[in-house]
Amino acid sequence: MKILLIGLELFKERGDGLNRYVSDCNKYLPKMDARIDYMVSGTKEDSVEGKVRIRAFAKSDEPLLKRWYAAFKCYRKLIVEEQIDIVVSHFCLYSFPLIPFIKLPYVVHFHGPWTDESYFGKSLPVFAHVKRFIEKASYKKASALIVLSSSFRDILHERYDIALERIHVIPGGTDIQRFDIASTKAQARDKLGLPKDRPVIFCIRRLTERMGIEHLIAAMKDVHKHHPDAVLYIAGKGHLENTLRQQIKAAGLSESVKLLGFVEDDLLPYYYRAATLSVVPTQGLEGFGLIIVESMAAGTPVMGTPVGGIPDILQPLSQNCLFKDTSSQSIAEGLGKALSDPMFLPDAEMCLQYTKDNFDWNIISQKLLSVYEAQRAAFGK
Numbered sequence: 001m002k003i004l005l006i007g008l009e010l011f012k013e014r015g016d017g018l019n020r021y022v023s024d025c026n027k028y029l030p031k032m033d034a035r036i037d038y039m040v041s042g043t044k045e046d047s048v049e050g051k052v053r054i055r056a057f058a059k060s061d062e063p064l065l066k067r068w069y070a071a072f073k074c075y076r077k078l079i080v081e082e083q084i085d086i087v088v089s090h091f092c093l094y095s096f097p098l099i100p101f102i103k104l105p106y107v108v109h110f111h112g113p114w115t116d117e118s119y120f121g122k123s124l125p126v127f128a129h130v131k132r133f134i135e136k137a138s139y140k141k142a143s144a145l146i147v148l149s150s151s152f153r154d155i156l157h158e159r160y161d162i163a164l165e166r167i168h169v170i171p172g173g174t175d176i177q178r179f180d181i182a183s184t185k186a187q188a189r190d191k192l193g194l195p196k197d198r199p200v201i202f203c204i205r206r207l208t209e210r211m212g213i214e215h216l217i218a219a220m221k222d223v224h225k226h227h228p229d230a231v232l233y234i235a236g237k238g239h240l241e242n243t244l245r246q247q248i249k250a251a252g253l254s255e256s257v258k259l260l261g262f263v264e265d266d267l268l269p270y271y272y273r274a275a276t277l278s279v280v281p282t283q284g285l286e287g288f289g290l291i292i293v294e295s296m297a298a299g300t301p302v303m304g305t306p307v308g309g310i311p312d313i314l315q316p317l318s319q320n321c322l323f324k325d326t327s328s329q330s331i332a333e334g335l336g337k338a339l340s341d342p343m344f345l346p347d348a349e350m351c352l353q354y355t356k357d358n359f360d361w362n363i364i365s366q367k368l369l370s371v372y373e374a375q376r377a378a379f380g381k
Helices: 017-032 064-081 092-101 114-120 125-141 150-160 185-192 213-226 241-250 265-274 290-297 310-314 328-340 348-359 361-378
Strands: 002-009 035-041 047-049 052-058 086-089 106-110 144-147 167-169 200-204 231-235 257-261 277-280 302-304
Touching: 002 017, 002 064, 002 092, 017 035, 017 290, 017 361, 035 064, 052 064, 064 092, 086 092, 086 361, 092 125, 106 125, 106 361, 114 125, 125 150, 144 150, 144 361, 150 167, 150 310, 185 265, 200 265, 213 231, 213 241, 213 328, 231 265, 241 257, 265 290, 277 290, 277 328, 290 302, 290 310, 290 348, 302 310, 302 328, 348 361
Parallel strands: 002 035, 002 086, 035 052, 086 106, 106 144, 144 167, 200 231, 200 277, 231 257, 277 302
Antiparallel strands: 047 052
16 A cells, blocks of 8 residues: 655654654554655655655745645645555645645544644634634545544544544554663663662653643642652653743752753653653643553553543553542642552553553554555545
8 A cells, every 4th residue: 555644744853742653653554565655844855764755845944835835746746656545644734735636535643633732832813713724624524534542532523523433543552662671670770860769750741731740840749748759850841941940949849850851762761661650740632642651661650640542541551540630639649649559550561561462553553554445445435
């Protein structure tokens, strides 16, 4: 099968969750004999990576209309020159100008309500309306849509009027071997310079409002009263960084909460392995929570708020992995129980096996390809 895949940017140039997901698609789908032309902005030139051809159509900082026109020219060229079987979009901003010209099976990966993210950030209301228009046009055109969780399935159905039979729930996956490293917890802490004799809580998130980092820091103030040796390491960058530093200082937590900034991708498995537990304090719009399965692949249990797709992952493993709600009080209570009782959360073996059984990319990529094949077979009938 020849797939024309439309994304945002290459993961190596913008390391966020969407680009990570698409990068893994490009790694694992070719193992199922799929060939991919990947239309992407940001990168400077076309390149070839195995069975994936990177098609760079524009720089990401160019004016939007120029990027749209470049995307259209790239699409038209590929349709003429390549025997494309199906068009798959991961980012509706760049598939939007192509919609009138797509005459092939068209599948959309819904990574979340793009419009709603505006309300957690600084976007003006007018931009939210434009985003909603673009989203609706893209989803209406698709013959099938793939979501990462039942929460996002419900959002597509209820807010965008997409029929349930067009929606396929397929969770994200992870590279088990990448995170199941040989190093012990003590060796990982040695490598990273982390304390050996303190409980380590790890969180990796963009430092933005919906990620709930302020709530996590507030929770640590209470946790510190009962577990003064516990230390929280927060990885990630974002516009809240200075605000969070001030919050940490004001709470007297400078020795208990550390902002790491950007963590190199090759060090991430060591941070997961080094941690006593990982935490995901999301306040809204969590479609899946890739960091949850990455941490569990490293054998480290995770606690998360009951938001979006997080319960889909954690609840089947253990109800104890879920905080009662998104408040700092509930986060503090849950962390306190986990730090007080080593048996409160699943152990390393349980976490790893659960991840292998449910979130291995070799399993997930086959499920994706089955949806693509079904849409190709049904096209034109």
